[in-house]
Amino acid sequence: MNAFSQEEYLNERQDSLLATLEHLLELPASAVHFMLDQAVQQVQQVLAADLVALFFHDPTTDTLVALHISDTSMGKQQRASGMNRLPLANGGSAVEVFLSGVPFLTGHADQIPNEPRGIIAGLGIKSQLDVVFRVQTRHRGVVLAASATPDFFTENDLHFLEAIARWVGHVVGRSELVEQIKQQDVEQDQKRTTEELLTIMTHELRNFLQPLRGRLDLILERAKREGREKDIRDAESSLHTLNLLARGISDVVDIARLNQGMFAVHPVPMNLKEVVQDVVKTFATRSVPLTLRFPQDLIVTADPLRVRQAFETMLLYAVYASPKAAEISVDVSIERRTDGPWVLLGVKSVGSAKPGISESQLRAFVASSHSTQLGVQLYLTNQIALAHDGIFTIDSATNHACVLTLAFPIEEEELIVRGEDELHVMM
Amino acid sequence: MNSSSEVLIVDDDPAIVEALSLMLEDAGYAVRTLREGETFEALQENVPGVLLLDIWLSGRDGSAICSYLKSQPATRHLPIILISANNNIVRIAADVGADDYLAKPFSMKEVVAKVGKYLSR
Numbered sequence: 001m002n003a004f005s006q007e008e009y010l011n012e013r014q015d016s017l018l019a020t021l022e023h024l025l026e027l028p029a030s031a032v033h034f035m036l037d038q039a040v041q042q043v044q045q046v047l048a049a050d051l052v053a054l055f056f057h058d059p060t061t062d063t064l065v066a067l068h069i070s071d072t073s074m075g076k077q078q079r080a081s082g083m084n085r086l087p088l089a090n091g092g093s094a095v096e097v098f099l100s101g102v103p104f105l106t107g108h109a110d111q112i113p114n115e116p117r118g119i120i121a122g123l124g125i126k127s128q129l130d131v132v133f134r135v136q137t138r139h140r141g142v143v144l145a146a147s148a149t150p151d152f153f154t155e156n157d158l159h160f161l162e163a164i165a166r167w168v169g170h171v172v173g174r175s176e177l178v179e180q181i182k183q184q185d186v187e188q189d190q191k192r193t194t195e196e197l198l199t200i201m202t203h204e205l206r207n208f209l210q211p212l213r214g215r216l217d218l219i220l221e222r223a224k225r226e227g228r229e230k231d232i233r234d235a236e237s238s239l240h241t242l243n244l245l246a247r248g249i250s251d252v253v254d255i256a257r258l259n260q261g262m263f264a265v266h267p268v269p270m271n272l273k274e275v276v277q278d279v280v281k282t283f284a285t286r287s288v289p290l291t292l293r294f295p296q297d298l299i300v301t302a303d304p305l306r307v308r309q310a311f312e313t314m315l316l317y318a319v320y321a322s323p324k325a326a327e328i329s330v331d332v333s334i335e336r337r338t339d340g341p342w343v344l345l346g347v348k349s350v351g352s353a354k355p356g357i358s359e360s361q362l363r364a365f366v367a368s369s370h371s372t373q374l375g376v377q378l379y380l381t382n383q384i385a386l387a388h389d390g391i392f393t394i395d396s397a398t399n400h401a402c403v404l405t406l407a408f409p410i411e412e413e414e415l416i417v418r419g420e421d422e423l424h425v426m427m
Numbered sequence: 428m429n430s431s432s433e434v435l436i437v438d439d440d441p442a443i444v445e446a447l448s449l450m451l452e453d454a455g456y457a458v459r460t461l462r463e464g465e466t467f468e469a470l471q472e473n474v475p476g477v478l479l480l481d482i483w484l485s486g487r488d489g490s491a492i493c494s495y496l497k498s499q500p501a502t503r504h505l506p507i508i509l510i511s512a513n514n515n516i517v518r519i520a521a522d523v524g525a526d527d528y529l530a531k532p533f534s535m536k537e538v539v540a541k542v543g544k545y546l547s548r
Contacts, residue, residue, distance in 0.1 A: 214446030
């Protein structure tokens with residue numbers, strides 16, 4: 001070949017490499033497998049190689065697996081001989097390129113020590129190009145081009161294969177991103193369906209309970225007006241059971257929401273004193289002396305239904321853990337901490353704790369949803385605290401059967417505190 | 428305080444409407460009921476003292492009705508108490524300008540106390 005024809009040949013080759021790259025960029029992005037198959041066929045043709053293979057690293061077996069192979073006799077032979085799977089442990093140039101990321105070119109593969117025998121003797125490879133492809137910065141596989149002719153490939157061919165490897169990395173990365181988004185969409189749809197089912201189920205169950213609750217309240221009121229003691233007791237007992245059932249339904253739904261990562265609070269400005277007083281009124285049928293201490297008005301931003309739920313649990317636990325008729329005190333206060341004001345809702349019961357429940361058991365209740373109903377409610381109280389960026393603690397102190405505190409931060413500008421009241425009631 | 432002493436209950440569940448009516452009548456209130464939200468436009472002419480409005484009505488969205496009533500001159504000052512079994516009732520009530528809310532299942536004490544805030548017997 002004279003100097004002119006050599007230059008002409010190189011120019012023509014450069015043009016065809018560029019044309020191949022352009023053609024690859026025009027392939028539809030939706031069908032990744034088709035794109036990569038097309039790529040290996042076109043690269044094989046433009047390089048006039050005997051084999052082009054796209055190896056992907058399979059981390060489960062730590063093997064390079066050729067998922068796309070050129071439709072050539074050496075390609076068929078590669079599949080038939082099992083050389084489409086290269087365990088990293090066996091070494092060889094393709095493996096070394098995958099591990100190091102450094103591109104490789106040889107015209108005498110048969111002279112490389114440690115090259116797998118199947119590559120040399122089996123496929124008869126003499127010239128070889130190996131380039132790693134990356135998704136972001138991670139090595140994900142190797143593009144290999146091979147020929148049975150010695151000294152077949154040039155440095156330009158290697159640069160071309162490097163461009164191809166970068167393109168493969170982009171294609172694979174984009175495809176994985178699309179898959180990830182699709183998967184996220186599926187998960188979002190599943191969550192939405194679950195949330196809808198939970199909402200409908202809760203709605204239906206609470207709607208069934210509402211007329212029952214109303215009728216029982218009416219029976220109780222009439223019995224009180226007419227002084228029918230037995231009916232009062234029966235109505236109170238039925239209402240108590242109904243309340244437990246309503247709490248049970250709410251707890252089951254809340255646990256389901258927590259398990260699905262859908263547990264949420266709906267904070268609005270609320271008067272904490274009103275919530276505390278309302279809850280205390282609902283406990284008014286029990287003969288437990290209760291002292292309330294709170295500011296006359298305390299407006300904070302929180303979810304009133306969830307705070308109410310937490311406070312009910314705290315009172316239920318205080319009654320459960322304390323000796324009969326032990327005095328219970330409720331304190332609502334503001335504490336200035338380094339990160340701003342916190343509201344503290346504390347429930348204390350006087351006397352020694354009932355035997356049978358240890359502090360470690362109690363902490364296990366708070367940490368896990370797998371326990372008795374009161375345990376589940378303590379667990380939910382802790383979740384309510386966390387959802388308000390706060391904490392829920394249970395401690396024992398001298399002369400107290402239990403000390404429960406729900407504390408959460410509040411915004412200074414939303415905080416309204418006026419005066420202080422002390423109230424003694426019988427729960 | 429509204430001039431009318433009547434409580435209007437709008438809920439599509441007859442058992443709830445009946446139980447609520449009995450509770451409020453027992454507490455001394457005059458009660459009117461509607462099972463559907465379709466006829467709420469009639470409220471413009473006969474404004475009650477308090478409206479107890481369910482959020483999930485068959486055919487109508489109670490929260491949209493609340494927004495509409497709060498935008499109308501004749502009903503802007505009508506106290507509306509939204510009732511619902513949904514956990515986000517508090518947020519919905521705040522969003523649509525309701526005066527108050529009741530989360531199901533609520534007690535007779537609660538409903539009487541809430542109505543009493545806006546209406547004399």
